[in-house]
Amino acid sequence: MARILIVDDEEKIRYLLSIMIGRRAHLVDQAKDGAEALEMVSSTPYDMVITDMKMPRLDGTGLLKQIMLLDIPCPVVFITAFATVESAVEAMRMGAADYLTKPFEEESVLLTVERTLKLSRIMAENRDLKKQLDNGACASKMIFESKVMSDIIDLAAKVGKSDSAILISGESGTGKELLAKYIHGQSLRSHKRFVPLNCAAISPNLVESELFGYEKGAFTGANKRSIGKFEYASGGTLFLDEIGDLPLDAQAKLLRALQEKKIQRVGGNAEIPVDVRIVCATHQDLDGLVEKNRFRRDLYYRINVFPLSPPPLRERKEDIPALAVHFLKESFNGNDVVLTDGAKRLLAQYPWPGNVRELANAIERAVILEENNAITAQTLSFLKKAHGPGENEGDYKLPPDGVCLQTLETDIVRQALDMAGQNQTVAAKMLGLTRAKFRVLMKRD
Known part of the structure; x- marks a missing residue:
């Protein structure tokens, strides 16, 4: 069963075609001119349109042009009173699927309808194939490495x-x-x-x-x-x-x-x-x-x-590097940009209140800010500011057995250098030190 729209300014023509086509158990709607038909095809999916060529307000050729302009997937059959080769060729040239001539013969009408509906089904199959390809592309965007997301998928x-x-x-x-x-x-x-x-x-x-x-x-x-x-x-x-x-x-x-x-x-x-x-x-x-x-x-x-229940990003941090690289490749020049180890560590430490959407936005922003084709922890420093100053300060608790201060200093210097991409000036700034004092700590290593 198909849904067909008949468009003609003569009520008796619409009625006659509706009776013929309705006998094949198709649903038939009617419109008195092209303008009314355009409103109907814009809001309701039809399998085909049968339209007269000459009508007030909007004629058949104007209706066809609008349907094609709006990319409405609906084949159009023209009604013409002149069974001439010229009119048929002109109708096909404009994009019509077929044409009917007045006066109508029921057998000819039904043959034309069934032939056009086959075309409509082919158009629908092409649309469906495109949707399947889109769905496949969507599935490929499920980026994860964590077990918890693997279980969800x-x-x-x-x-x-x-x-x-x-x-x-x-x-x-x-x-x-x-x-x-x-x-x-x-x-x-x-x-x-x-x-x-x-x-x-x-x-x-x-x-x-x-x-x-x-x-x-x-x-x-x-x-x-x-x-x-x-x-x-x-x-x-x-x-x-x-x-x-x-x-x-x-x-x-x-x-x-x-x-x-x-x-x-x-x-x-x-x-x-x-x-x-x-x-x-x-x-x-x-x-x-x-x-x-x-x-x-x-x-x-x-x-x-x-x-x-897909978990928040902070509960599946194993996915962060893979997602970051994915978003990096999607960015306008992401193919030429790399993430340093320091940047990856900062991404893993950040709590991501905005989850994957925030991560995508952060990578896009970082690509704009990056220099020398590398995103470093310094490039991503806006994340620490967004997280709020002082939230992680003062959290360190001295263990009961104490620590080796020199070893701790050496480890902090190494982490700062890694996060800064081996840039000493940036690493010193991260620790709140001058470059000279930072170099003194480096020499102790």
Whole structure:
């Protein structure tokens, strides 16, 4: 069953074609001119469009040009009253898939429709292949070396093959959306859409229309029908980020949609079946929100079938060097820049409150600041300032048995030199010493 749009300023032509095509169990919508049709194809995915060439406001050729300009993947068939070679050639030259001539013969119409739908399926397969390649690229961006992340990825790969709802919990910047894309790429739905929606970024009074869409005239400003994220993601994966910020009334409607697998557009009565896989994410404690009656308990159980919790970066420091090198290569001149051992040590010591996202930003900033094609601890000194002065000062505790001061000084000098890339001036500055005093300590070694 396909969805087909018929565009003609003559109602009897639209009616006749709708009857013919409807007999093959296809869904048929109608538009009275190209302008109305353009609004419809912009908001609703159609498998093909059949349009008259001459119409008021926007004619068939203008509609085709707009569809191609907007890169809407929908083949167009022209209706013409002149069965001439010239009109057919002109239609094909502009990008039409085929053409129909008036008066219509039902057999010819149905043959043209089926032939064009085969083209539509080929176009869809090409789009799906591109999505699969994108998903593969996304999976390759899962950079890790730690066992804890290896275990998370293994679980994600296993649950990805099912249709179970997944709740990804973790701090901001831990890569929850990237993990959700990886799960989608491992699923049987990988050839369909991955549709993200940030619940925290939507005005509360627009959540329902974003999720379920709306009909023309449903509210002020609704001058055309619009499909929501559920319909748009049908067959694929709907990723609801920051689900904890969803208003309670929207939570009830979301729960019904998940239970019934049907939705109603705002302002509409028809129940529309949808087939989506739900992956949710949050940085909040949903258990706590449930106890405070700020999140529905029944919805929580519905979305928390399989929980995943990617750890913060400070708990998987083994991943920091690999991630840093990855982000370095992604930077505009990262291929020619290296990280010194001192820089790597500083990256490992920093607590990363912003997690992987902060690390990516830090590397990008360091690439801009670097000199001599090397990022040193001095290049990354802005991290210590961001962490706050004095947070690590005074933490050293003298052990009960004491220490060898000379050995301690030698070790500190060596660490400072390593972190500074063997630059004595920078190393001295790190220890709060003049270069002369620093050189005295070096000579004691």
